[in-house]
Amino acid sequence: MIGLYLRKCIFIILGLVLMIFAGASFYKSRHLKEPVVLSPGVTQVKKLSDYFPGIKGTINDSNIYVLEGSKPGGTILILGGTHPEEPASRITTWILTENAVVDQGRLFVINSANRSGTTVTRLGGAYPPDFTIPTPWGGQKFRMGDRWSNPLDQWPDPEVYIHYPSRQELAYVDIRNLNRTWPGRKNGTLTEKTCYAMIQLIREEKVDIVIDLHEAELQYPVISTIVAHEKGQELAALASMIISSMEGFNIGMEYSPPTLHGLSHREIGDHTQAISLLLEAPEPFLDATRGRTDRKLLLEGKDEFIHKAGKHGLLFEKMDDKGWPIDVRVGRHCSTILQILELWSEEQPNKAVLVREVPRYDKVIEKGAGNFLHNPAKADPKKIYYE
Amino acid sequence: MIITILYYLLTAYIAFLMVWNLLKNKKWQEEILYIIVLLPFLLRLFRLK
Numbered sequence: 384m385i386g387l388y389l390r391k392c393i394f395i396i397l398g399l400v401l402m403i404f405a406g407a408s409f410y411k412s413r414h415l416k417e418p419v420v421l422s423p424g425v426t427q428v429k430k431l432s433d434y435f436p437g438i439k440g441t442i443n444d445s446n447i448y449v450l451e452g453s454k455p456g457g458t459i460l461i462l463g464g465t466h467p468e469e470p471a472s473r474i475t476t477w478i479l480t481e482n483a484v485v486d487q488g489r490l491f492v493i494n495s496a497n498r499s500g501t502t503v504t505r506l507g508g509a510y511p512p513d514f515t516i517p518t519p520w521g522g523q524k525f526r527m528g529d530r531w532s533n534p535l536d537q538w539p540d541p542e543v544y545i546h547y548p549s550r551q552e553l554a555y556v557d558i559r560n561l562n563r564t565w566p567g568r569k570n571g572t573l574t575e576k577t578c579y580a581m582i583q584l585i586r587e588e589k590v591d592i593v594i595d596l597h598e599a600e601l602q603y604p605v606i607s608t609i610v611a612h613e614k615g616q617e618l619a620a621l622a623s624m625i626i627s628s629m630e631g632f633n634i635g636m637e638y639s640p641p642t643l644h645g646l647s648h649r650e651i652g653d654h655t656q657a658i659s660l661l662l663e664a665p666e667p668f669l670d671a672t673r674g675r676t677d678r679k680l681l682l683e684g685k686d687e688f689i690h691k692a693g694k695h696g697l698l699f700e701k702m703d704d705k706g707w708p709i710d711v712r713v714g715r716h717c718s719t720i721l722q723i724l725e726l727w728s729e730e731q732p733n734k735a736v737l738v739r740e741v742p743r744y745d746k747v748i749e750k751g752a753g754n755f756l757h758n759p760a761k762a763d764p765k766k767i768y769y770e
Numbered sequence: 771m772i773i774t775i776l777y778y779l780l781t782a783y784i785a786f787l788m789v790w791n792l793l794k795n796k797k798w799q800e801e802i803l804y805i806i807v808l809l810p811f812l813l814r815l816f817r818l819k
Contacts, residue, residue, distance in 0.1 A: 387796065390798060390801070391792065391793065391801060394792075394798075394801050394802060394805050395792075395805070397805070398805035398806075398808065398809065401809060402809050402812055402813065405809070405813065405818075405819070406813060406816060406818040406819075409813065409818045409819045410818055413818075503819070506819075534814075535814075535817050535819070538774055538777060539773065539774070539777050
């Protein structure tokens, strides 16, 4: 009898030790601080709750970095971290908020559109909890994140998610997907409220273009492309042609499907005055047929199984020995944003948004994305914000 | 919010049942199984994952 109780005690203690180790890892990952060293071009840092008080005090009351030019012009909003497991989107916004200077118009940047989603990794996916971008001063660590909001912040999910206001039936888990809950609602879930807050921002600030940054698996047909709302089709098509002929990489252009609801490229265009565009870069880490799901795959984008899938014609984007390193993916986003802004500014001189000090594709590849991240240890503490 | 609270109560109840079964069980293989299944319930209750 004593042996039986002793055995149970040992098992319970072992279980507790396991829980403490796992719990400490999850806690550290959820609370990892990501510094942003503000560019001299950042004139204000606002919060989403400035536009919708209903989100105040929640994890998704994200920072909004505002870069204003001396001359009046148009207003652009860049969204990073809609799907935090697509890190090129967030790294691109970091490069913007740490380097960009605006001469005309205004640039609004949100690095963590779904901050809750940055604090969790795919359940059962064996994702790394974080990753580090190498920099000249060492490296900067980022939370890995997931596609969906953290269930600790929004739980439970319904059996079927009914999108508001279209009432379209979507997958249950997409009630936590920030790119399925646009335009949001003020009395909805946390993810819906986040979209609602950003819609208020877009309306109040009279945003002209919203660019939502993403990455996609190579087995998904919507890849290496600009998805455009009707209002932005000409702009996106022209950007696609010029980038593909001048920047050193190919990017396509696709129409936003009018009957697929909840996505930024559809709902922002339908419910606000803004043109909505969504950029997709290739990310092998997301492919279902990938091998080991580690930091190396995330940052280098090389995988023998996906490579093999490519040889069998199963991919919608090329895959070779070079893979898809993070610098290439970030560089694509930087150049595409710059090209869109340049074309917009040429077409609409009164609403121009002129931005400088943002590296283009070839520069990001040559120097590495980390070269454009600044050392928080050497920065003025007043210039540091945390995501 | 009410539904979320109810789900946490359900999670606590199921965790309690698993601990109860663990204490009553006499097969060591099943005891290990209860411990492993219990972990995600505790991690959720402590709001860690």
